Amino acid sequence: ALMPDSLNHLPVHPLWQSPLTIPGGTRQSPINIQWRDSVYDPFLKPLKISYDPTTCLHIWNNGYSFLVEFDDSTDRSIIDGGPLENQYRLKQFHFHWGAMNDWGSEHTVDCKFYPAELHLVHWNAVLYPTFEEAVMEGNGLAVIGVFLKLGACHEGLQTLVDALPAVKHKDTVIEFDVFDPSCLIPSCPDYWTYAGSLTTPPLTESVTWIIKKQPIEVDENQLEAFRMLLFTSDGEEEKRMVDNFRPLQPLMNRTVRSSFQ
Numbered sequence: 001a002l003m004p005d006s007l008n009h010l011p012v013h014p015l016w017q018s019p020l021t022i023p024g025g026t027r028q029s030p031i032n033i034q035w036r037d038s039v040y041d042p043f044l045k046p047l048k049i050s051y052d053p054t055t056c057l058h059i060w061n062n063g064y065s066f067l068v069e070f071d072d073s074t075d076r077s078i079i080d081g082g083p084l085e086n087q088y089r090l091k092q093f094h095f096h097w098g099a100m101n102d103w104g105s106e107h108t109v110d111c112k113f114y115p116a117e118l119h120l121v122h123w124n125a126v127l128y129p130t131f132e133e134a135v136m137e138g139n140g141l142a143v144i145g146v147f148l149k150l151g152a153c154h155e156g157l158q159t160l161v162d163a164l165p166a167v168k169h170k171d172t173v174i175e176f177d178v179f180d181p182s183c184l185i186p187s188c189p190d191y192w193t194y195a196g197s198l199t200t201p202p203l204t205e206s207v208t209w210i211i212k213k214q215p216i217e218v219d220e221n222q223l224e225a226f227r228m229l230l231f232t233s234d235g236e237e238e239k240r241m242v243d244n245f246r247p248l249q250p251l252m253n254r255t256v257r258s259s260f261q
């Protein structure tokens with residue numbers, strides 16, 4: 001469903017009040033993926049994912065989303081193959097979601113929103129010494145996007161959901177020391193890929209996006225658990241953490257490739 005105009009009159013979180021367009025930006029994210037306009041690329045390899053669950057560190061409410069962060073000081077949790085020329089190290093994953101089930105994802109497929117979208121953020125530690133430097137380079141980051149749709153309860157996600165009340169407020173953190181995020185990635189190998197950007201400041205054009213075709217299923221209670229988080233710190237007037245997605249950006253001179261026919 002398309003976002004109703006009524007949403008546009010709601011207060012917008014400061015994050016998305018900032019100039020939503022980057023002057024001179026030619027590869028901004030998110031975008032609508034028009035399935036019929038995507039081009040099958042037979043040279044795209046299967047994506048290789050190997051995460052070490054013991055690299056998981058903590059969950060942190062940063063006031064925009066909740067991040068599950070990983071120890072990225074070695075190559076223990078990495079992805080390789082797919083459209084990538086190097087292996088990339090897992091740094092964190094987080095979600096974007098809506099106040100209602102009719103919207104919430106950042107990317108859309110044929111103009112359809114999903115209720116939420118998972119982003120697994122990786123950086124090119126082969127070419128760059130730190131994540132912060134990789135964020136500034138065209139081939140610095142690789143983000144796997146996974147759509148969430150309403151359906152059965154997701155067992156693997158539940159362990160994460162159970163920890164969320166401990167990070168209700170902005171700038172709270174809880175230790176979270178064994179989690180394998182590959183349980184959140186669909187078994188179907190099909191994906192779209194395109195050159196894009198961060199969808200939160202600094203909005204730099206440094207992301208190779210890898211968007212999985214198949215969504216994962218989560219249930220209403222799990223989505224509601226996301227929506228009880230707060231943008232605000234303890235003691236401030238409460239603002240529910242919902243609709244933390246950036247508006248769609250122009251495709252401009254880009255082609256979305258598919259790994260499948």
Ligand SMILES: O=C(O)Cc1ccc(OCc2ccccc2)cc1
Nearest residue numbers: 119121132135143197198199200202
């Ligand atoms: O997943 C996304 O939405 C893309 C995305 C990827 C990385 C990212 O990092 C933010 C960040 C940038 C520089 C320093 C610290 C944090 C922010 C957003």
Ligand SMILES: [Zn+2]
Nearest residue numbers: 094096119199
């Ligand atoms: Zn994101």
